[in-house]
Amino acid sequence: MTMDMTVRDLIETHDEHAREEVVMKGWVRNHRAQKAFGFINVNDGTCFDTIQVVYEEGLTENFALLRKIRTGAAIEVAGEVVLTPERSQPFEIKARTIRIIGDSPEDYPLQPKRHSREFLRKHAHLRGRTNLFTAVFRIRSLLTHAIHEFFHSRDFLHLASPIITASDAEGAGEMFRVTTLTPETVGKKGGNIDHEEDFFGKKTNLTVSGQLQAEAFAQAFRAVYTFGPTFRAEKSHTPTHASEFWMVEPEVAFADLDDIMDLSEDMVKAIIRYVLAHAEKEMAFLDRFVEKGLIKKLENIVGSEFHKVTHKEAVTILTDADHSFDTPPEQGADLATEHEKALVEHFGGPVFVTDWPKDIKAFYMRLNDDEETVAACDLLVPGAGEIVGASQREERHDVLKRRMREMGVDEDELGWYLELRRYGSVPHSGFGLGFDRMLMYITGVKNIRDVIPFPRTPKNCEF
RNA sequence: GCCUCAGUAGCUCAGCUGGUUAGAGCACUUGACUGUUAAUCAAGGGGUCCUAGGUUCGAAUCCUAGCUGGGGCGCCA
Numbered sequence A: 001m002t003m004d005m006t007v008r009d010l011i012e013t014h015d016e017h018a019r020e021e022v023v024m025k026g027w028v029r030n031h032r033a034q035k036a037f038g039f040i041n042v043n044d045g046t047c048f049d050t051i052q053v054v055y056e057e058g059l060t061e062n063f064a065l066l067r068k069i070r071t072g073a074a075i076e077v078a079g080e081v082v083l084t085p086e087r088s089q090p091f092e093i094k095a096r097t098i099r100i101i102g103d104s105p106e107d108y109p110l111q112p113k114r115h116s117r118e119f120l121r122k123h124a125h126l127r128g129r130t131n132l133f134t135a136v137f138r139i140r141s142l143l144t145h146a147i148h149e150f151f152h153s154r155d156f157l158h159l160a161s162p163i164i165t166a167s168d169a170e171g172a173g174e175m176f177r178v179t180t181l182t183p184e185t186v187g188k189k190g191g192n193i194d195h196e197e198d199f200f201g202k203k204t205n206l207t208v209s210g211q212l213q214a215e216a217f218a219q220a221f222r223a224v225y226t227f228g229p230t231f232r233a234e235k236s237h238t239p240t241h242a243s244e245f246w247m248v249e250p251e252v253a254f255a256d257l258d259d260i261m262d263l264s265e266d267m268v269k270a271i272i273r274y275v276l277a278h279a280e281k282e283m284a285f286l287d288r289f290v291e292k293g294l295i296k297k298l299e300n301i302v303g304s305e306f307h308k309v310t311h312k313e314a315v316t317i318l319t320d321a322d323h324s325f326d327t328p329p330e331q332g333a334d335l336a337t338e339h340e341k342a343l344v345e346h347f348g349g350p351v352f353v354t355d356w357p358k359d360i361k362a363f364y365m366r367l368n369d370d371e372e373t374v375a376a377c378d379l380l381v382p383g384a385g386e387i388v389g390a391s392q393r394e395e396r397h398d399v400l401k402r403r404m405r406e407m408g409v410d411e412d413e414l415g416w417y418l419e420l421r422r423y424g425s426v427p428h429s430g431f432g433l434g435f436d437r438m439l440m441y442i443t444g445v446k447n448i449r450d451v452i453p454f455p456r457t458p459k460n461c462e463f
Numbered sequence B: 001g002c003c004u005c006a007g008u009a010g011c012u013c014a015g016c017u018g019g020u021u022a023g024a025g026c027a028c029u030u031g032a033c034u035g036u037u038a039a040u041c042a043a044g045g046g047g048u049c050c051u052a053g054g055u056u057c058g059a060a061u062c063c064u065a066g067c068u069g070g071g072g073c074g075c076c077a
Helices: A007-017 A117-122 A131-153 A211-221 A257-278 A280-289 A294-303 A311-320 A337-347 A397-406 A415-419 A435-443
Strands: A003-005 A021-033 A037-043 A051-056 A074-083 A091-102 A204-206 A223-231 A244-253 A307-310 A351-357 A373-381 A385-393 A428-434
Touching: A003 A007, A007 A021, A007 A051, A007 A074, A007 A091, A021 A091, A037 A074, A051 A074, A131 A223, A131 A257, A131 A280, A131 A435, A211 A223, A211 A244, A211 A415, A211 A428, A244 A257, A244 A435, A257 A280, A257 A294, A257 A351, A257 A373, A257 A385, A257 A428, A257 A435, A280 A294, A307 A311, A311 A337, A311 A351, A337 A351, A337 A373, A337 A385, A385 A435, A397 A415, A428 A435
Parallel strands: A003 A021, A051 A091, A307 A351
Antiparallel strands: A021 A037, A021 A074, A037 A051, A074 A091, A223 A244, A244 A428, A351 A373, A373 A385, A385 A428
């Protein structure tokens, strides 16, 4: 009985299987045929590497047919594991039989050569078979695991916050409407759509954040996190925006802004450490072909403390810097992308910008004693912009109510949220991590559409 | 939403100051080759030059509009 093995199994244990007969299945990455023998590189997605299969006239069945095998075909190989330490790969499979499971005709779009990212995006259903996307999506999966592991090791409760929400008061951008009404069934009152006739009896949207629900759970379970998809209907056309993306949103009771900054820093470092330890080959590939010095950059992050500046200090640094901006930095005003880039450059790594002017931040952020700023911070990183937005939440009922009024937030809709401040309200804080942006930072890939399996952006919902 | 660049073979791109039959490398097909590593060598097939108008004797090339994609800005994670 021969053993059916994955590429990963074979790479990890080929020594133990020397001279044994094995069976493996996978897709042809490259094929080099010669007169009396040929070489096929096979990958099955279980790890980054390919395995070289050798076939020979007289040794392998159907030799003449095998020469026609093309890139992309799915094959099953049965043969002997041969150790080849003197060659550029430690072992190969000397094939006894090769069976074509699924042929790949000559118009297979992927070739054994470099393709542009734009081209591969149009072939998202096939791009997982390329080196780059094998690396990126293996790491994406590892990173997901690393996040769950980090929070579970700290006894956080994982909460599945709702995807459909009736709240649209968070001001976090345009929302996608969820409705079962059709032009035929829609009822109208005075020319307007009658939302009472809709599925939920009211206007509903896809969530832009699970934060508010996480706050409720934090005041029952102390430390919680959500990790799931969020949706923004904003017509943003940039390398760091997608219409559907994932966020990690922890929320901790009895924690202030410093506590939550420490938590986010610990988490960022822990998940980077996890990926460095578990995706050595993938990271080496990315370091070589995608971003030179990537591994060193990440190792530095893990080994150093993140910088912290207040928004006020940041503006002063920018104003004093010998740097011309399209929009001059201004006290009390928001930081433009060019300012963020300059700050990150100034500190040479991730930096927390804290204590933002209250008028440019959300209503739920806790008002500082100066009555001018809020206890909020953004974590800026080179290449992926803002990856974490954190704040201490306003736990004082009267202050929150006042802030909601000032910022025009509907009190009825968020009555439950306000009510949390009446029953055992405690100081609490949380942050949101843009998962896909974090993945960009870790892989060095500069476009969010290339770290999401099937990305959705304005005017693009293919696959 | 605004600004900007691009769209020519399956892919990457050249041709673009208008002028015979639109080119190259890779891929593909056929053949050569006794250990290849994006193998190499030879021959061959392959094009609505993004779409629609316009200018012109003549448009891949110039003009206008649109579509698609990249980059920048705004918004944000």
